[in-house]
Amino acid sequence: MTLGGLMDQSMGRPTSILTGETCMQSRATSRASHRHALPHVIARGRAEDKSGLGSVIPKLLQLLGDEYKLQRGVKKNVDSLSKELKHIHAFLSKVSDVP
Structure with missing residues (x-):
């Protein structure tokens, strides 16, 4: 042994x-x-053992879903701002050419 x-x-x-x-x-x-x-x-949505994870796991999944939606929304806003800045840049370039 x-x-x-x-x-x-x-x-x-x-x-x-x-x-x-x-x-x-x-x-x-x-x-x-x-x-x-x-x-x-x-x-x-709940743990079989009595560790208390049953209420935590659904909340974490909800937070992850909310975070994903938030990031997806931010991406759309960044794309929109980027397009707007390109238009402003093009406009300013044309205005700068005017004597």
Whole structure:
């Protein structure tokens, strides 16, 4: 026995005393389960664990949507101002040519 548990004989990696999985297998399983759980949490708008994320996630999604709309609106305004400045520049160029 080692301090971290049993050793996997094929790769020399520490294994869990309880399950026999290597630490890397255990982490991969944990990541996969979290990755598959997240869309369900977001879709339902509340977390299954009692961590308090249920009310935060919908609010964050709303803020992201609002931020996207704001940026899209700013882009339209910048395009409009750019066109207006081009027209003003053309007008001033013509006026400067007049004696």
